[in-house]
Amino acid sequence: MTRIAIFGVGLIGGSLALSFKGKPGLQVVGHSNNPGSIEKYLKREVVDYATTSLEEAALDADFIFLCVPVGKLEEYLHRLAKLPLKPGCIITDVGSTKASVASCAAALQFSGAHFIGGHPMAGKEKSGVEAASSRLFENAFYVLTPDPSTPEAAYDRLAELLQHTRAHLVKVDPVLHDEIVGAISHLPHIIAVALVNQIARYNESNELYQILAAGGFRDITRIASSDPIIWRDILLNNKGVVLQLLKDWNKEIAGFIRLIEQEDGPGIEREFQRAGAFRNGLPERRKGVIHSFYEIYVDVPDHPGVIGQITTQLGSHRVNLSNIQIIESREDVPGVLRLSFREEADMDKALELLKKDYAVHV
Ligand SMILES: NC(=O)C1=CN([C@@H]2O[C@H](COP(=O)(O)OP(=O)(O)OC[C@H]3O[C@@H](n4cnc5c(N)ncnc54)[C@H](O)[C@@H]3O)[C@@H](O)[C@H]2O)C=CC1
């Protein structure tokens, strides 16, 4: 049996556990220092066994996945370095930043064990084991940051195990990882939160802001609902990179202020053209750090049972719906339903099915 210990069975740890659990030859052990969490892991059947004892989880593990907030990673590495781990044991983590954990591990001696940093670059704004899914990493990139001293055989063993996630593995230098992921993930999370808070302040004096906020606002602010502790740790850990990115962001915004003050129409057009060209040139929609939703809007008559009919119709054709929202529904006025899907194929199928009976817009 290959024993896999997962420390912190939340969204990411739970999703990894679900990708491994039940696979021949694999046994998944969950660890948390909170007894209530252990009960939850077992009740939700994400692990084969769970324990509050770090030693019990770690001592005969072949793989140890650290899936706790970034601010806790170094503490766990120090605790593991004091244990007589199984020879050949591979310790890895899933933290959203890689430079500090890599240098901490490099400075520690693990008796016979190897540390290889990792970052599955897929997730969502929800946290906790309740949000875990065995398919979270399917088709996403999964960064590994082996040290030059990492034996190739150890890397290969981890890579082989991670095949169960169906993610695409990619080796990246940890410092470069933090620069790039800072720009494409950490900065957008800050911008989303700042934007929502700006609008929330206006809304305090007039609730129409919240009532009218729709479409584009929701699209670009989904990630503002992400977990505060997880994100506090990420931003503080990647402080140098994030501060530089925010300075650059201020320059972008200052540029827009100038264009609007000077009523520079062609300049504004150029900004949209440049952004559109880059965005349209992005690789085909696939799971990435900031993942997309596929949405359609359905005009529905306001009569009882219509939502049930639509969801039943989609369900009976095995279309996976990730969210449903009534945008407008008043007596005598047709309602609009927003249906969200995680997979493009589900959206296409829903379009085909629903357009026979309803007006559907993408
Ligand atoms: N949320 C996301 O979409 C992604 C997160 N990550 C990284 O994965 C790691 C885990 O994040 P999530 O699974 O989203 O969070 P989560 O909140 O769903 O899970 C965190 C787990 O760590 C445990 N934990 C929390 N505080 C702890 C503490 N002080 N000591 C020991 N255990 C503690 C929790 O009980 C929970 O089991 C973080 O390092 C995060 O940066 C990586 C990729 C995506």
Ligand SMILES: O=C(O)C(=O)Cc1ccc(O)cc1
């Ligand atoms: O919800 C989303 O789209 C995310 O961006 C989730 C996410 C959060 C943190 C990561 O390190 C990677 C992915």
